Amino acid sequence: MRIYNTLTNRKEEFIPLTSGKVMMYACGVTVYDYCHIGHARSAIVFDVIRRYLKHKGFDVKYVRNFTDIDDKIINKAQQEGITWDAVAKKYTYEYYRDMDRLGVGRADVEPMATEYIGEMIDIVKGLIDKGYAYEVDGNVYFKVDKFSEYGKLSKRDKEEMIAGARVEVDERKKDPMDFALWKRSKEGEPSWDSPWGTGRPGWHIECTAMSIKHLGESFDIHGGGADLIFPHHENEIAQSEAFTGKPFARYWIHNGFITIDKEKMSKSLGNFFTIREVLDKFDPEVIRFFLLSTHYRSPIEFSDIQLHEAEISIDRYYTTIIRINDFPGTLMVSTSLEKGDKELREVSSNAEKTLETVLLSFRERFEDAMDDDFNTALALGHIFELIRDVNRFLDSKPYSLKAKELLSKAKGLLSEAGSVLNIFSRTPDEWYRSLMEIKKIGLSEKDISDKINQRQDARQKKDWAMADVIRKELEEKGIILEDKKDRTEWKVKVG
RNA sequence: GGCGGCGUACCCAAGUGGCUAAGGGAGAGGUCUGCAAAACCUUUAUGCAGCGGUUCAAAUCCGCUCGCCGCCUCCA
Numbered sequence: 001m002r003i004y005n006t007l008t009n010r011k012e013e014f015i016p017l018t019s020g021k022v023m024m025y026a027c028g029v030t031v032y033d034y035c036h037i038g039h040a041r042s043a044i045v046f047d048v049i050r051r052y053l054k055h056k057g058f059d060v061k062y063v064r065n066f067t068d069i070d071d072k073i074i075n076k077a078q079q080e081g082i083t084w085d086a087v088a089k090k091y092t093y094e095y096y097r098d099m100d101r102l103g104v105g106r107a108d109v110e111p112m113a114t115e116y117i118g119e120m121i122d123i124v125k126g127l128i129d130k131g132y133a134y135e136v137d138g139n140v141y142f143k144v145d146k147f148s149e150y151g152k153l154s155k156r157d158k159e160e161m162i163a164g165a166r167v168e169v170d171e172r173k174k175d176p177m178d179f180a181l182w183k184r185s186k187e188g189e190p191s192w193d194s195p196w197g198t199g200r201p202g203w204h205i206e207c208t209a210m211s212i213k214h215l216g217e218s219f220d221i222h223g224g225g226a227d228l229i230f231p232h233h234e235n236e237i238a239q240s241e242a243f244t245g246k247p248f249a250r251y252w253i254h255n256g257f258i259t260i261d262k263e264k265m266s267k268s269l270g271n272f273f274t275i276r277e278v279l280d281k282f283d284p285e286v287i288r289f290f291l292l293s294t295h296y297r298s299p300i301e302f303s304d305i306q307l308h309e310a311e312i313s314i315d316r317y318y319t320t321i322i323r324i325n326d327f328p329g330t331l332m333v334s335t336s337l338e339k340g341d342k343e344l345r346e347v348s349s350n351a352e353k354t355l356e357t358v359l360l361s362f363r364e365r366f367e368d369a370m371d372d373d374f375n376t377a378l379a380l381g382h383i384f385e386l387i388r389d390v391n392r393f394l395d396s397k398p399y400s401l402k403a404k405e406l407l408s409k410a411k412g413l414l415s416e417a418g419s420v421l422n423i424f425s426r427t428p429d430e431w432y433r434s435l436m437e438i439k440k441i442g443l444s445e446k447d448i449s450d451k452i453n454q455r456q457d458a459r460q461k462k463d464w465a466m467a468d469v470i471r472k473e474l475e476e477k478g479i480i481l482e483d484k485k486d487r488t489e490w491k492v493k494v495g
Numbered sequence: 496g497g498c499g500g501c502g503u504a505c506c507c508a509a510g511u512g513g514c515u516a517a518g519g520g521a522g523a524g525g526u527c528u529g530c531a532a533a534a535c536c537u538u539u540a541u542g543c544a545g546c547g548g549u550u551c552a553a554a555u556c557c558g559c560u561c562g563c564c565g566c567c568u569c570c571a
Contacts, residue, residue, distance in 0.1 A: 030570090035571090039571050154567085155498065157497080160498075160567085227571065231568090232570090256500090257565075263565095265571095268570075298500095305506075306506090309521095312519080322533090323534075378510080378518085381518035381519080384519065394534075395534060464530065475532095482531085483529095
């Protein structure tokens with residue numbers, strides 16, 4: 001398995017520290033507002049990475065934090081006239097509501113920053129003792145100059161950064177590049193006691209404290225959005241490695257951004273969509289599929305057109321599942337076989353061989369794609385190749401017991417691959433019921449079946465005009481009818 | 496100014512040295528159907544921003560040019 005490592009700027013063979021075990025940490029969110037789909041992308045990417053590692057047989061310990069104390073939370077509390085911890089609690093709850101719907105699993109440990117103040121103080125103390133940090137007036141700063149490898153993740157040269165002139169001006173710092181480990185609190189702000197007076201932790205120190213506590217001083221994977229590379233992750237490395245004297249995370253994984261009109265989606269630009277806004281118009285599986293249809297490191301342009309295409313793709317999957325489920329049972333198969341002529345059987349047998357070959361290599365192709373830096377886009381391509389092969393096979397009218405077996409195997413493989421990506425986990429009925437709600441189809445299932453019965457009567461009388469009127473009427477409401485041999489099925493129009 | 500990324504068909508998107516450049520959508524034609532829908536088949540890049548170079552061989556490596564974007568400040 002190869003993973004692209006931001007630290008080395010290349011794909012590397014993944015070898016965990018302890019064979020068979022993977023320790024991974026991903027930066028979560030600051031709980032001060034509703035999440036937007038950029039947060040969804042990051043959460044889904046690391047959710048899939050975790051699922052795939054488990055699928056490969058690794059024993060994974062996954063830690064994802066919540067930042068529950070920070071300037072933005074304090075500001076929000078003032079705006080809303082509630083306490084900072086009420087803000088954190090509210091948006092943690094909303095985070096779970098969104099992520100649960102998107103099928104993002106819970107991490108094994110989900111620490112809140114404020115539960116680790118003691119650990120953070122210990123690390124800051126240790127850094128001062130080792131000469132990597134200094135206190136000024138109740139604030140503690142990390143001495144960037146002392147850490148010679150500073151810039152190794154973001155590939156930045158300290159001198160050039162200062163020349164870039166966009167560094168914050170803070171008179172108390174000995175060097176403009178130094179960053180806060182501990183901040184003295186102002187009047188009325190949340191604070192904790194420390195050896196340097198009352199204050200609160202700087203942003204980066206929480207991840208150092210929580211990852212070391214739960215995963216050890218050195219661990220395998222650390223991830224987050226690409227915008228965290230600098231300064232957040234760079235600073236984490238500096239303070240962690242200065243403190244422990246050991247290499248911190250070994251593989252750094254960063255996901256790309258979502259763009260709107262080619263520009264990064266961000267809160268400050270105001271060009272963002274919250275997860276719940278999008279969930280209002282699209283099924284969660286559609287969003288997940290859409291986000292996985294591009295490689296995790298590439299930017300994704302967010303658009304309704306793309307989401308509609310994702311919806312159509314998923315519908316193609318469920319339509320194929322319906323066809324597999326409709327495949328005649330054993331009884332019908334044997335009757336067909338009695339009737340079937342020799343030629344038909346030979347055709348079937350060729351089709352069987354073809355499908356069988358495809359099935360035998362599917363898992364390998366899926367895993368090859370995922371092994372190559374979690375290439376979900378390619379993996380989905382393989383899934384749709386298999387879907388086409390299954391449909392082709394069904395079109396060849398393969399009436400045999402072997403055919404039944406092959407189809408059931410195909411269904412199993414699709415479902416297995418789907419479970420790694422956490423898509424395709426529902427029944428077609430569930431899919432259409434969900435679409436009925438999201439697309440606000442103003443009909444009940446009873447309404448639809450009544451119409452289908454009416455139309456069936458008309459068709460019996462060969463009153464095609466009437467039958468077509470009913471079909472059209474339903475279509476205008478977003479319901480498509482499909483006439484089969486012995487009955488009529490309905491589905492929700494997609495796209 | 497410094498660092499980094501991207502540019503593949505009408506749209507989205509894999510592919511980063513070597514069989515006929517995945518997959519999805521859209522379009523056109525066809526098979527099937529009372530008509531449809533779905534599905535399948537055929538078709539849509541002799542070419543991967545442009546130019547030049549390395550190589551037996553490049554979308555894939557190197558150089559230059561053009562265009563777009565990101566980071567350097569909170570940010571997934």
